[in-house]
């Protein structure tokens with residue numbers, strides 16, 4: 396006998412499914428309502444009823460490609476102090492010079508810590524890196540050690556290294572460019588210059604193009620930069636993601652292991668040389684080896700401290716690449732720089748770092764490159780350790796404070812016609828960037844590329860040492876421009892007069 400499935404009478408069907416539908420709708424509404432606080436910004440008020448600064452309505456602002464441009468638009472919409480939420484983390488973005496000085500410098504006791512980012516601080520640096528550690532005794536200890544090698548006096552001791560590397564840079568470019576017959580991409584040359592400077596300062600070693608040392612340092616540096624932007628990783632803001640195996644977590648662990656293996660290897664090699672009786676030149680690792688016991692540094696401390704120095708080479712290379720790209724793009728500026736070199740230094744010798752204060756136009760040019768092509772538009776964010784009220788707005792404890800350098804570097808009042816590349820705006824500014832950062836009036840500071848306050852870049856004085864080629868070199872054929880570094884481009888290095896070849900041949904590489 397066949398059984399036939401008949402539909403339930405309509406009335407019964409509605410009656411039976413009605414409670415289920417109500418239940419499902421209830422669950423859906425509850426889910427949506429509970430999601431709202433996760434999706435939209437919340438306000439926090441101080442005990443006096445003062446609110447946090449205004450800002451965008453949505454919570455997760457993953458600002459991957461050009462975060463500085465988004466921050467710039469928000470600064471225009473919400474004002475020079477605005478806030479945004481990434482998950483449960485509140486960010487306050489500082490977009491004017493006065494607020495930067497008032498908060499990061501004057502209130503330095505409150506705004507000098509760092510958030511314990513899961514990827515950068517906890518995974519890669521394992522709580523040791525000077526750049527990411529909280530404002531505590533360990534940071535003070537490590538900063539003091541790093542500063543031993545960054546005082547003007549200490550730097551005098553390795554000024555010749557920087558000059559030598561500058562010479563190697565120019566001579567290699569000139570040689571490989573076959574006196575202007577072949578276009579070369581200067582990126583790898585600039586990288587080698589920057590990493591070798593840092594290897595010399597940290598480990599009293601350098602490497603030529605055939606060695607893998609520079610390549611490996613650059614690979615680690617690139618992986619590190621890719622993973623450590625203030626807004627780069629969802630895993631930094633969504634705690635449950637930290638408990639599971641994700642690609643970001645394993646990449647972070649790999650960078651940690653690479654730092655230990657690579658810098659630990661260089662450290663051990665230097666130690667072995669010293670134990671073998673060799674007298675090695677002064678460098679950061681040598682000081683750490685000599686004071687290891689007294690300073691109570693463990694293995695990871697030393698690897699991370701020296702590693703932080705080498706990572707400082709990245710932005711130096713970027714600034715050089717921009718310099719080489721900009722010179723041929725602005726022939727008038729290039730001609731004026733050449734004229735100054737010819738007049739002040741002459742054509743038959745190499746300028747040294749001490750000559751810089753006699754080269755005001757070239758110094759102005761470099762400041763303008765740093766203003767327009769700042770390698771870190773958001774500096775390294777600071778973190779507040781106490782509640783604070785500023786200009787009628789509340790900044791709670793545990794807020795990440797971001798310096799919005801893009802907006803600050805394009806402030807019409809401070810830099811008229813800010814989108815024009817114009818070194819002349821810095822003529823008359825005779826201060827180094829280190830001196831300029833100490834000015835009482837923040838509107839007179841040259842630029843904010845090295846950050847501000849107690850965490851200001853300690854490598855600033857090294858980064859400022861630049862030996863420029865006195866030899867006349869014509870740069871041509873640069874391609875389009877992008878952000879951190881120019882898009883890949885090639886230039887030809889032509890001798891400007893017959894003395895160039897001879898002058899470049901004088902020193903042996």
Ligand code: HEM
Pocket residue numbers: 525526527538541703704705707708710711714770771774775776777844845846847848849850851852853854855857858
């Ligand atoms: C053009 C080159 C450079 C630029 C633009 C630059 C920029 C910066 C910025 C923006 C910060 C964060 C400052 C803040 O928190 O307010 C910083 C921190 C730091 N920089 Fe540099 N830097 C450069 C070169 C160097 C060099 C050459 C070294 C090492 C010799 C170095 C070592 C460090 C260290 C160790 C920190 C962490 C400081 C701390 O948190 O206490 N930097 N740098």
